[in-house]
Amino acid sequence: MLRRRFLLLAAAPAAVRSAGDEEKVWREYVEWYRRQPISVTDPRRSYLEHLERSGLGAAAIQERAKVIERFSIQRREELHPFFFDRTYSSGTPRFNAGPNSLLAEAVRDKAPGRALDVHMGQGRNAVFLASKGWQVTGFDFSAEGVRAAEAAARKAGVSLTALVRRHEDFDFGRARWDLVVMSYTWVPLREPYIQRIVESLRPRGLLVFEHLMDESGSEGAAAWLPKPNQLLQVFGGLRILRYEDVRASADWSWRPERIARLVGEK
Ligand SMILES: C[S@@+](CC[C@H](N)C(=O)[O-])C[C@H]1O[C@@H](n2cnc3c(N)ncnc32)[C@H](O)[C@@H]1O
Structure with a gap:
């Protein structure tokens, strides 16, 4: 647990100051997102909870939340393949799995x-x-x-x-x-x-x-x-x-x- 916490905090920028920091915050979110099961229906909220559990402070979480919210609109299409990856790797199909x-x-x-x-x-x-x-x-x-x-x-x-x-x-x-x-x-x-x-x-x-x-x-x-x-x-x-x-x-x-x-x- 301590090791996980350390890895997360070491990877994330201490404060989100530059475009590079924002990019890093977004990349980390995308990496996390694509590994989540499709049962995670509100990924942004779940990610913030995940950051909180990992020991990040409220102010830092707030900063990341703003970046992720903005990029989730601007770069919505980037998440689409991962959304479908999550759909297809789920054991329970949410669609007719037989032929049309x-x-x-x-x-x-x-x-x-x-x-x-x-x-x-x-x-x-x-x-x-x-x-x-x-x-x-x-x-x-x-x-x-x-x-x-x-x-x-x-x-x-x-x-x-x-x-x-x-x-x-x-x-x-x-x-x-x-x-x-x-x-x-x-x-x-x-x-x-x-x-x-x-x-x-x-x-x-x-x-x-x-x-x-x-x-x-x-x-x-x-x-x-x-x-x-x-x-x-x-x-x-x-x-x-x-x-x-x-x-x-x-x-x-x-x-x-x-x-x-x-x-x-x-
Ligand atoms: C609603 S699903 C339908 C899948 C399949 N044709 C079926 O009937 O079960 C839409 C599919 O489009 C794919 N898709 C969406 N945008 C795409 C794109 N720009 N290029 C390739 N595949 C895309 C998704 O990954 C997803 O598998």
Whole structure:
């Protein structure tokens, strides 16, 4: 305990005076954050309690709290991969761990080919497709998600290519995929991503999309949540085979939600 306390206090700056000190405070918080189980729902408060238990004085904790609060807004995106790492390393999934039902229906009568699972998470859809004979590539920025997908594929006796990538850097290719899966993805529904995705489909290739819908109408809403009818415009270059705006149970929510579903063909 004493040793832990010493290590913590030795690592942290005595007072937060410079940009370098602030950086160090933030880095230490991020390191701590990514190791916490998903049951820690208010990480900032839990971290301050952790500092208190480690013997840091009230004034120093106060200083760190201010930095962490400011950076948590300015650098929110930095925490996203770690949030999903925490989600996927939890023993109890907080989402439907089976394949997405729209996807299962959309490929039922389609001959398997090359599939891309965008933001594959822990691979629930990728493993399903691979077990149906598809040659699957998936990517996600959560290293834990990709690790879980690889483990699930091994367990199911199928092979897939699972990559730790951000969609911002991923090379979708041109006319490469017979199927692109966007299941509860965080890809902003705007250019350049949508064009990249549509261009990456082969002729007759399918795009399968499902997500919670943004009902707030607010400017600040997450750019990856479709607004009513937005998918019809965004994927207007595809032949729309199916479009639904329904209230139903969602793979990534505990309660019925308004969901948008789209299946389009190139
Ligand atoms: C709600 S989950 C959906 C996961 C999976 N498609 C499914 O349906 O279970 C969103 C996923 O997007 C990933 N993600 C979010 N932003 C990303 C980015 N910029 N690049 C790569 N992956 C990202 C997260 O790590 C997470 O696995």
